Amino acid sequence: MSDPIFERIAIVGAGLIGSSIARAATAYGAAGSVSLYDASDDVRARAEGLDLGNVTATLADAVQDADCVILCVPVGALAPVAKAAVAHMKPGAILTDVGSVKKQAAEALISADNGAVLIIPGHPIAGTEQSGPEAGFPTLFKGAWHILTPQDGKDAVYADAVQKLTDFWTALGAKVETMDPARHDRVLAITSHLPHLIAFNIVSTAFDMETVEEGEVVKFSAGGFRDFTRIAASDPVMWRDVFLNNKEAVLECLGRFSEDLAALQRAIRWGDGDFLMQEFTRARTIRKAVIDAGQDSGAVNFGRNQNGVKDGG
Numbered sequence: 232m233s234d235p236i237f238e239r240i241a242i243v244g245a246g247l248i249g250s251s252i253a254r255a256a257t258a259y260g261a262a263g264s265v266s267l268y269d270a271s272d273d274v275r276a277r278a279e280g281l282d283l284g285n286v287t288a289t290l291a292d293a294v295q296d297a298d299c300v301i302l303c304v305p306v307g308a309l310a311p312v313a314k315a316a317v318a319h320m321k322p323g324a325i326l327t328d329v330g331s332v333k334k335q336a337a338e339a340l341i342s343a344d345n346g347a348v349l350i351i352p353g354h355p356i357a358g359t360e361q362s363g364p365e366a367g368f369p370t371l372f373k374g375a376w377h378i379l380t381p382q383d384g385k386d387a388v389y390a391d392a393v394q395k396l397t398d399f400w401t402a403l404g405a406k407v408e409t410m411d412p413a414r415h416d417r418v419l420a421i422t423s424h425l426p427h428l429i430a431f432n433i434v435s436t437a438f439d440m441e442t443v444e445e446g447e448v449v450k451f452s453a454g455g456f457r458d459f460t461r462i463a464a465s466d467p468v469m470w471r472d473v474f475l476n477n478k479e480a481v482l483e484c485l486g487r488f489s490e491d492l493a494a495l496q497r498a499i500r501w502g503d504g505d506f507l508m509q510e511f512t513r514a515r516t517i518r519k520a521v522i523d524a525g526q527d528s529g530a531v532n533f534g535r536n537q538n539g540v541k542d543g544g
């Protein structure tokens with residue numbers, strides 16, 4: 232095996248994503264050693280039993296010798312955690328994150344900048360609806376995109392750090408691309424955030440109807456609804472933070488979505504089969520394009536566990 236990309240990495244937040252990075256970095260030789268810290272006593276105790284690396288009692292212990300610190304906490308927790316991490320990091324070390332929103336995350340990380348560390352925000356477009364250290368697996372990032380949102384106008388030392396981080400995620404199996412944070416947030420608003428909002432909403436509506444229909448909604452759940460329940464089972468804290476921190480782009484998408492939904496509603500009311508045919512036929516072509524684009528992409532990981540089996544049966 233070739234030399235590790237980083238001699239030592241530290242992971243803050245030992246949940247689904249943090250524990251997957253720990254497992255992958257060790258399995259693929261991308262890090263010489265891994266230390267992990269989590270604010271939850273319970274998560275730290277569980278992580279210790281999972282052989283993820285050196286689980287430390289304090290944040291300072293985890294980050295002080297690390298060449299790269301990866302923050303894997305909910306987006307709303309990034310600012311204070313970044314500040315606490317930077318205070319103990321060694322000069323020249325890289326600080327990155329995995330937050331699903333990038334404009335706010337970048338601002339949170341940059342607000343902690345002390346001029347001695349190299350800040351490069353990031354987001355792996357791979358995950359599942361599960362959370363916690365037990366849910367992670369080393370192949371999560373294989374074939375998935377990893378988006379880095381480096382800051383403009385930085386020097387050669389920073390460019391080297393971006394390259395090292397690119398090499399690290401590539402070693403974990405990801406395809407790395409750089410992007411402007413605002414653009415990232417607009418793209419992810421429609422491809423990830425709005426679909427989750429729709430899933431939360433449809434499941435909530437069904438929950439209310441369950442009482443009226445006396446238990447028949449859950450009993451006769453067909454494939455479509457079942458798929459929505461998987462997405463709606465995602466962590467509420469994480470998703471609350473996504474929506475609070477990508478407000479503008481999500482509201483913009485939601486406005487367009489509502490207009491398009493109203494058009495479908497009108498077509499159903501007036502029996503406009505031609506309009507329905509046109510819309511559904513177009514949707515089919517998009518499904519094909521998504522599948523073709525994701526042939527070897529991490530998209531296939533969504534909703535699957537480490538054995539590639541669809542979660543929940």
Ligand SMILES: NC(=O)C1=CN([C@@H]2O[C@H](COP(=O)(O)OP(=O)(O)OC[C@H]3O[C@@H](n4cnc5c(N)ncnc54)[C@H](O)[C@@H]3O)[C@@H](O)[C@H]2O)C=CC1
Pocket residue numbers: 243244245246247248249268269270271274303304305306308312329330331332354355356357358359360361362363364466469
């Ligand atoms: N779940 C998913 O599919 C994906 C999640 N992400 C992003 O990854 C990040 C983590 O998400 P998951 O791993 O899914 O969540 P998770 O809930 O499995 O893990 C988060 C961990 O962070 C810990 N934590 C919270 N506040 C903390 C603090 N102040 N200091 C230290 N630890 C703290 C929690 O105790 C928890 O163990 C989020 O920012 C999310 O947006 C990115 C891609 C996919």
Ligand SMILES: O=C(O)C(=O)Cc1ccc(O)cc1
Pocket residue numbers: 330331355356357358359360423462533534
């Ligand atoms: O499980 C699913 O369907 C996902 O969409 C996983 C996911 C959730 C959040 C992200 O920022 C990236 C990927």
